[in-house]
Amino acid sequence: MVIKHYSMNAHQTFVVVKSGLKVLFVQCPNSNKGCPWKLRATMSNKYNNKWVIKKWDGRYTCMNAMLSQDHNKLDSEFNLFLHIRKAWKEKQKAISRVFGDWEDSYDLLPRWLDRMLDCCLGSTYRLETTNYVSNNVVETHFRKCRRVFWTLKPTFDSFNYIKPIKQIDGTFLYGKYRDTLLISTTQDDGKLVEKIGLILISLQAPP
Template structure:
């Protein structure tokens, strides 16, 4: 991950902190890409999930009369679409391509447009380094604004040519839980679901989430962490913090996928003990997804989901017997 600047000047700035996920980076070599023709198709999806917060404004007037379409580069495109990107930071690349086509009458490549969007985001919201330099201050502001919010992070020294730079540190992982989430869980069901999601921005880390459920069966966010991966060491760190600050109650029901690492972690004495009374169950969504990958039967998947939510043991056994009679290969 990128380095954090720890100098005093960054903590005194009045500039709005930025936390976001951006598109994949491309090198300047992509400037040499040829234009595509109208007959060519575009990718059906892209990783353009961007969330940004800034008070910076750019009033850029793009003179269409001076556009040299054959030499239109990503910087010109960025200036052209910056207002669109500002209004909707998650605007799809295909939309930008068609906007250029409609305004200039020419189709540009997907890569060139992606580079342009990245430059437009940097013009409006700052770049990756700037965003990471704001992160420690942002975390501190959250704790100051919402007293009782828990933030824990681990860094390592930034070393260049064997010499440690005392003013910069590398972010390894960060855990946070807002005070209202901590307090609110006391009035939720004793159920916690933990899941991980790969991040697809410049830094390919993992977002861990812990979610509860209130009395109306609505999801209730509990805690979050950005970590380097779902290793046993990382998961032990996450569950220890979760138990210490958010879910100290005993007799909880923990819902997870069937990943071997997370199951091994929850059996570690560093995480749980017999006195905790932890009950481990599997997420029905993950079970049915894996089930459908093998049998590829939507109706069978629906029946399995219904059984997963069945509260009565006798009814569950009856449904299971009916499925076994109809689909013997699916029930062993």
């Protein structure tokens, strides 16, 4: 069990070379490629029949950046049942810790758009907001995003080289606000799709 925990935390796995009632010898499956990781343990009478590591040949040197969901050391020995709702909530917390929550993302949106204008001169955007109501009271210090449109300067420059065809496609965003992202596209002379603009519409806002 300890070896399994170690290998999974290291995003690695191992193969059993020898296994018995009183001896266990495991090594990295890439040992033939130079990885030195090996471990030998024996059952010790001196320590009340507990397993004792007798030999350890150093850490893994081969790389395995991602642990797969079907890791061969994840089995029924862990006796773990995780409710799907709890798993979803913990996943959302992890995403929030890494990328920030939805409120943080919307707070950063105006600054992100201003930064876009600084980095790509000639681009433009339009951000529309509505009153933020909490407990039937309008909060004067907050505004709620209704919709935002933005496009880049290179898009303007490409108008002379594209076909007179406009297409609009949309997708629902997943998360707390359930907004819709609309993308306006066209085609150039090489039949390659080119984005004209993007629009974010809040479904919670009044029409």
